[in-house]
Amino acid sequence: MDRDFSIREIxxxxxxxxxxxxxxxxxxxxSYNYAADLNLDGARAMWTSPPYRMFLAEADGGEALGCYKLGPNQRGRGDHVANASYMVAEAAWGQGVGTALCEHSLTxxxxxxxxxxxxNYVVSTNAAAxxxxxxxxxxxxxxxPEAFRHPTLGLVDIYVMHRML
Structure with missing residues (x-):
């Protein structure tokens, strides 16, 4: 890891x-099936409205390095299984931010x-993820099969990935 950072709920x-x-x-x-024209208010609602909680990784100087949201994968009888989504700033790739976000989210x-x-939706060509x-x-x-329209590769598969906690 090239720099120190912390993760906190926002x-x-x-x-x-x-x-x-x-x-x-x-x-x-x-890597995401979000509409290309998703705006700030729409993204904020998706990532911070209950039951979802959002966490931010930030450098000691305050720069946002990555984030994740955590909440139930399903409501009702499926709410004992969590779901999370993660994003890391390209400038922070390879610095341990994704690993730290994953470990933090599991905790x-x-x-x-x-x-x-x-x-539920891991794009198969997202090898790093x-x-x-x-x-x-x-x-x-x-x-x-072919559930994601990749901008350069065309139709690619998506994975469902799971683990017990």
Missing amino acids: GPDEFERAWPIFREVLARGE QARKAGFLAMQF VHLWSKHGFAIVGRV
């Missing part, structure tokens, strides 16, 4: 700190009483 009032990371990820179009999910965590989740005990439990 609310809707601080979402703008993560918005540049969202814009970067949306512009690349390689937060356990503290919240979740029994497992499931990722697939490698990171696998390293942290997630297994590919499903594959959906």
Whole structure:
């Protein structure tokens, strides 16, 4: 890791700190099925409205490096399984931010009483994410053929990944 950073929970009032990371990820179009025209208010609602909680990784100087949201994968009888989504600023790639966010989210999910965590939509060509989740005990439990329109590769598969907590 090249620099020190911390991870803390943020609310809707601080979402703008993560918005540049969202814009970067949306512009690349390689890992999320969000609409390209998703705006700040829409993203804020998706990531900070209950039952979701949002966490921000920030450098000691205050620079936003990455973020994640955590909440139930499903409501009702499926709410014991967590779901999380992660984004890391491109400038922070390779510095341990994604690993730290994953480990932090697993701890937060356990503290919240979740029994497992499931990722419903991991783009198969996102090798860094697939490698990171696998390293942290997630297994590919499903594959959906050609479910994502990659901007340069065309139709690619997505994975469902899962692990017990």
